[in-house]
Amino acid sequence: VPPPPTEAFWHWQRQFSQHTQPFILLAEAQPAWLSVALLPFVLLFVGWAIVVAAGGVILWQRKQRQNADQRAWYYQHARLNTLGEITAGIVHEINQPLTAVQTWIQGAQRQVRQDNPAAVAQALGSALVQTQRISALLTRFREHVTQEAVTLEAVDLAECWRHVGNLLEHERTASPVRLTHDFAADARTLCADRLWLEQVLHNLLSNAIQAQQERAAGWVHIRSHREGERIHIAITDGGPGFTPEALHNAFMPFYSGREGGTGLGMTLTESLVTRMNGTLALDNAPEGGARIRLQFAHHGGQVNG
Ligand SMILES: Nc1ncnc2c1ncn2[C@@H]1O[C@H](COP(=O)(O)OP(=O)(O)OP(=O)(O)O)[C@@H](O)[C@H]1O
Ligand SMILES: [Mg+2]
Structure with a gap:
């Protein structure tokens, strides 16, 4: 026969229907809340809160330091003065046509050795186009420095x-x-x-x-x-x-x-x-x-x- 319901704080029961002797296993408890020692729990909670907060602060500080390093790195590069930027720009833009001129001239030398005047003329013509480009780029950079307005x-x-x-x-x-x-x-x-x-x-x-x-x-x-x-x-x-x-x-x-x-x-x-x-x-x-x-x-x- 199941026991009557109780007022227990927690309650668990299970019926085992053995054919020889059916029985009910039952467990329940009614803690005396007033006598529970709360202090260890509070201390444990406060302790964990401190550990988590300290960890958070350390991670946050590390992130701040990384951000500051990154900003310093960025400004170091971005602070290039105008002259530096223009110089770098000239080097960047002139490098490619200059390499092309070298390649065409080497080609022309090869064609001279092979006695092929038509190909020599063509290679020199291509080299000339590249040198004209270099000259135009330099003129434009000079205008850039003197801040002349460009006409579109x-x-x-x-x-x-x-x-x-x-x-x-x-x-x-x-x-x-x-x-x-x-x-x-x-x-x-x-x-x-x-x-x-x-x-x-x-x-x-x-x-x-x-x-x-x-x-x-x-x-x-x-x-x-x-x-x-x-x-x-x-x-x-x-x-x-x-x-x-x-x-x-x-x-x-x-x-x-x-x-x-x-x-x-x-x-x-x-x-x-x-x-x-x-x-x-x-x-x-x-x-x-x-x-x-x-x-x-x-x-x-x-x-x-
Ligand atoms: N068409 C593209 N396909 C894939 N990635 C590209 C392409 N164009 C640019 N990128 C990427 O963008 C980066 C920056 O290009 P950017 O032209 O500014 O520099 P760079 O080509 O590396 O050097 P530089 O042009 O000064 O010689 C490249 O290094 C490359 O990683
Ligand atoms: Mg590029």
Whole structure:
């Protein structure tokens, strides 16, 4: 027979239906709360609270120290004076055409030994184009130093892209990387500075080529379309795309995610785009590969020269 219900604080019972002798196992307790010693529990609780709080403070202090170190590191790099930045910029921009000049001249020497005057003339012509570029870049940097205002004019996007493709011919064929384009008929002429736009495209294309050095067959695609008074440009490539870290830091001076990179290409690119009243956004295409989106004002006029 089950026992009558009790007023116990906790109660447990179970019935065992043995056929010889069914029985009920029952346990219950009614603690005398007033006589319980609370002090050890309170002390234990307070002790743990102190340990947890102390741990929290130590972790918080460590995080603060790390943040301070990071800030100091950042300012150390960001505090480069204007001259330093410009010098670094010149080195960055001149280095590539200078290497190309050397390569073309070496090629010309080889062709002289093989008595092939046509190829010599062609190699020297290419070297000349690169030296003209160096000269134009230096002139532009001098203007940058003297803070002369830049005049934005009608620039042919397709023409700039073709020129930059030629300038990077060596790098492209070494990798190899195929260039394709799709410029909408009404989205070719934009409001920019020709040399600056070329520098922007040059930096973006060389990054895309460098990102695909490990690939057997790389590609870079550029397309443009017009929306109202804005020209939208997207450059996509067949590389691995930006890492989350690169997406976050790409515009930071001296951030580089690759061996031997200076980390100035994107910084310069962003500053040039902004000075031409354009915008620049980075992400990865849904099918993988980096995607750089640019916007510039459309120019209704004719391209000069
Ligand atoms: N097309 C791309 N695909 C994948 N990662 C890219 C691409 N473009 C840039 N990145 C990443 O962004 C980083 C920053 O680019 P940035 O051009 O500023 O520097 P860099 O190419 O490393 O050096 P520098 O251009 O000064 O020689 C690169 O190191 C790379 O990790
Ligand atoms: Mg670069």
